[in-house]
Amino acid sequence: MPNTSDQPDDVLIVALAERDLGALATLYDRYGRLAYALAYRILGEGQAAEDVVHDAYISAWRGAASYRRERGNVRGWLMSIVHHRAVDVLRRKTTFRPAPLEAAAERAADDDTAEAAERNVEHQTVRAALEGLPQAQRRTIELAYFGGYTHVELAELMGVPLGTVKGRMRIGLQKLRRALEVQGTYRERSR
């Protein structure tokens, strides 16, 4: 496989569409860890998370030609595939719902490596922006995105009207956007 480790994502995605295994390996090296963290957070179980990341990358391998730059960067596209697949798997499990984010963070701490800690420092501003939201908005966003709850389920779970759930999501995401812009961290994460 040719060395593609220094290539920007936009080049890699073209190579991926041309069935370049090196491009697939590089995209995994670049975002596989984040993909696994996301799948694990949603599913709360290692083997299921591994299966989801595997399926997501193979889906990207097959569908790279359908990627459109104007709809988002490569990292976001990959995470979107992982998220959809993980939530899909989660919703088929009727009895399991993942623990709140705080508990998940504690469970993950034992597995963290020095590299992971470094990465966490790099991205702490995003976490700080989320934690800076009012608790009701933050929990609504977290439970929807990481917990796989629909807005109807959230309304029942939180004991609030559907409109309130929608409002918390909208205002929360708007605040999050502004916070990231102010902190200067709202940027292209894809290389």
Add this chain to the structure above:
Amino acid sequence: MIHVTDELELYSLGALAPGDAARVTAHLSECPACREQARAIDEVVQELPETLPGREAPGRLRDRILASARAELATVRAPRRDMAWTARLLRPALVLAAGLWLAVGAAALVNENLSLSNELKVVASDRATYESIVEGIRQGGRWWYMAGKDGWTGSGGTLIAPRAEGRPPFVVFHDLRPLPRGQLYTVWLVSSDNTWVRGATFRPDGKDVQAVDVTAAIAGFDSCAVTIEDSAWGRRAGPVVMESRIVPPAP
């Protein structure tokens, strides 16, 4: 047109029921205004994974993904091998036509998500190969058919010496068995005094039909055979797995 602005946050966070999500997806495909709003919301939502604590993926996951992708590539590139019985029965030209049909057919049957351009590249490559073989056959000349024996029953190859000047002899094999690493198929030209001269050494490429050029001139030889050798050099040492039985008269 009913816009979906009110549902875009729910959609981006994955909080819509599947039916509603499908409806929004359909709308976005035809509404640039909503699509632009959705893209702006997606940009924020796609930052959420960054809030998670780092978690090392299992080391085997990378190998697993690459192995799956590699297997898909092999599926696309290798024609199906379910026509061995016809290959044994049909004349070489028909076998070649079957090989071409298989290459095109396999490309047409591959998963719809695979890149069309790559399918076409594979088909074009195979077709160029088969066309070259057919062209060699069309020129006429002398043929020796080598039938597989023992564990190679069902395999076979036809040594063709084209009549046209400048065209080297070649062998068209069908249904070649795969070989363990380090072993080679070797084509031998055999004279009436039982002298064996190496004509070609090669590895099977996994396709139903494989053409191999013969580097030695065939004049003066009466038959041919294929052995399995450990080396591309030296005298014959391995077992004979194919051999010609009939020596057709010279035209």
